[in-house]
Amino acid sequence: MEAVVPEVDGAAFRRTLGHFCTGVTVVTAVCDGEPVGFACQSFSALSLDPPLVLCCPGKTSRTWPMIERAGHFCVNVLAAAQRDVSAVFGRRGKDKFADLDWTPAPSGAPVLDGALTWLDCAVDSVLDGGDHHVVLGRVRTLGEATEADPLLFYKGAYTGITRPTTPAQYWPEDLLTGTPEDWL
Numbered sequence: 001m002e003a004v005v006p007e008v009d010g011a012a013f014r015r016t017l018g019h020f021c022t023g024v025t026v027v028t029a030v031c032d033g034e035p036v037g038f039a040c041q042s043f044s045a046l047s048l049d050p051p052l053v054l055c056c057p058g059k060t061s062r063t064w065p066m067i068e069r070a071g072h073f074c075v076n077v078l079a080a081a082q083r084d085v086s087a088v089f090g091r092r093g094k095d096k097f098a099d100l101d102w103t104p105a106p107s108g109a110p111v112l113d114g115a116l117t118w119l120d121c122a123v124d125s126v127l128d129g130g131d132h133h134v135v136l137g138r139v140r141t142l143g144e145a146t147e148a149d150p151l152l153f154y155k156g157a158y159t160g161i162t163r164p165t166t167p168a169q170y171w172p173e174d175l176l177t178g179t180p181e182d183w184l
Helices: 010-017 064-070 080-089
Strands: 027-031 034-040 043-047 051-056 072-078 102-104 109-114 117-129 134-143 152-154 155-157
Touching: 027 064, 027 080, 027 109, 034 064, 034 080, 051 117, 064 072, 064 134, 072 109, 072 134, 080 155, 109 117
Parallel strands: none
Antiparallel strands: 027 034, 027 072, 043 051, 051 134, 072 117, 102 109, 117 134, 152 155
16 A cells, blocks of 8 residues: 655745755846846755756746846855845846946856855756756856855845854864865
8 A cells, every 4th residue: 555645835845945054146147138137045066077056946937038048147156245135136126237236257147246256157958846947057167256254044034154163063073184075
């Protein structure tokens, strides 16, 4: 006899996943000569070889089809001081770039002033992810990172980080001596 699996309630699913702290990014491109972008928490490193990242725009996004058509995008990793930038790109409507300064990445996609760092990517593939797309981006250029703290999102609100004074208090020794490849 097959076990009956109860359906997962959407609101409960969102609350549960809210306990997973994420960074906040803005994915940008230039389409038909105009800068476009959207805020994206569903972003992650995927592969070192080849260098791939993934982001997951909603299927109802009006911005994603323009970025897909451009064929490239820049992921701007927001700094803690950029809550207002996240809010602008998290809403529909008005010109999101009206009050922002930016410079073009090598692809031409906007690199937002004040971003913690950025990755310029080519659209590698787009997969079905339920009510979202799963976009794989092949990283072409990496931006320099600043010393700023990242903008984080946790339990439906922005938050900051607390820096440990002695990393060994929090991490097993083998993680401290590992290589970056151990984490990806």
